[in-house]
Amino acid sequence: MKTMTCRQLGGPCDESHTEATADEVIKAQDRHLKSAVTSGDDSHGGARDAMKGRWRHPKQAMDWYTGVKRTFAELPEQ
Numbered sequence: 001m002k003t004m005t006c007r008q009l010g011g012p013c014d015e016s017h018t019e020a021t022a023d024e025v026i027k028a029q030d031r032h033l034k035s036a037v038t039s040g041d042d043s044h045g046g047a048r049d050a051m052k053g054r055w056r057h058p059k060q061a062m063d064w065y066t067g068v069k070r071t072f073a074e075l076p077e078q
């Protein structure tokens, strides 16, 4: 398992996600952004929009995804 924070994934806080794979971390961040926005946390709205909108920007999306995968790969196992 490895841990990445909301901030490392482009979000505004230090909430951490501990998962086995980078894809699971990204899913956890998706859930975190959704629940933060649903509970009225405006600070996560921009990150959520960027995450939702990234599919309209395949190049940036792939760069972001590759960056997350690389960061995850370099983290120490827990």
Ligand SMILES: [Zn+2]
Pocket (backbone or CB within 6 Å): 006, 007, 011, 012, 013, 014, 015, 032, 036, 044
């Ligand atoms: Zn957050």
